[in-house]
Amino acid sequence: MSEESTAEGDHRRASIITALREGVRRVDDLARTCGVSTMTIRRDLQVLEQRNEIRRVRGGAVPVDAWTFDHRLGRSTAAKDVIAAKLLSLVPEKGGIGFDGSTTVHSLARCLKEQPVHDLTAVTTGFETFHELSRTPGCRAYTTGGTADLHTGSLVGPLAQVTLQQFALHTCFLSATYLDESIGSTEFTADEAAVKRALTAVSQRTVLAVDSSKLGRRAVAKCLSLEEIDILVTDLSPEDERLEPYRGLVELM
Template sequence: MVVPLPASRRARLLEILERDGAIRLESAAAELAVSVMTVRRDIQDLDADGLVRRVRGGAVSIVLPRVFGDRAMTRASAKNSVARKAEALVPSVGAVGVDASTTSGALLAIIRCERLLVVTNSVDNAAIARARPGVRAVLAGGEFEQQTGSLVGPTAEQTARSFAYDVFFTSASAVDAATGTMEVSLEEAAVKHAFAARARTTVVLADSSKLGQQALALALEWNVIDTLVTELDPSDDRLDPFRGLVEIL
């Protein structure tokens, strides 16, 4: 049996991270046909290079700001699965708030409505919403965040607070069972908080790579979140830390 060279092995570990959302020591070792200790050392090296973050039992991604187009191409299949699940939660008539996430964009791309107002702080998501029959889109003003493509700051927060929403759909940079959803900046978190404060129901759309991670700024605590939608089967044990906190779809 040919054992991959260190550089090749670490490249394959990063591919596993992209595919699965996390590197798990035992399963990665089995896939690469090496020892768990070898994978642990590789993860230490990747962590030292700033490419992953070590956690108990393996590693997860480093959460950094990325532009909309780059985020849209990452785990697209999982995001589309999340969107299909969440479609049933979109009212045909009424108003919804939508954040600047690409998972929310995947949802907007498939909605069918009679008369729905969509308010968002994303230029990209506003364009997606405007293309849907029966949808009127309102784009929040504010300061354009180059790294994420979203609109942030006091004007964006004020616009978010200016409407009453049946549902606020939001994703997250990270979803932590102990704290709630987290974002790459305080400004991003503040806009999401403003949307949630005016919504009757808040739905978090998160593919499984976000679960158990942490990012810079706390956005929404669990007491303001009603539903968590992932691509996983609701019985999946990766969702166990979130049971009892919210409804899981």
């Protein structure tokens, strides 16, 4: 098995992305941060550049605009379609629901027009998701105020959290940067994690939707423990062995 396909390599490259977003740029500094050789870092940067997740510059690398909403929307589209189809069955015909600003949950909002809803209220932290929801018959859409997270485009900060406190929701639909069986879901920024926790706090049920490439990996900011997640929805069959670490801890779908 090649190094690039190992869990160790995946975790290290996730750490590199996190470090780049925190301002670490030079190969030497990345090597010290990750505790590996500069040769290993250069190999990892080559892999990340091929994935269009970073741009290499002299002496190091910088994060590219690959994490803008439009770019993320075009990643893992088949997996997102599978997930959105599963999520549709969890949307009530009426009542209150919450959406984060992720592209995975945006796929659900886009598909919501295919399912009849009546007197449904939806609040979201994402501009693009709000636009989809506002065009959905039978759905009254709200978006929070707040500051746009430069990494995700989601609305975050105290104003977003205060707005969410005005709602009492049946279900919130969230995604995550990564999901680890030990510490739960994680995000690239603490602000993003905080607003997702705020959505969970006003919801009776929390649904986390992540594609299988995000499993077993960690970003820098802790968000939700597995105990706080009611249903985990992925592009995998619930019987898939890759979901074994989560079996019995959350409902799998």
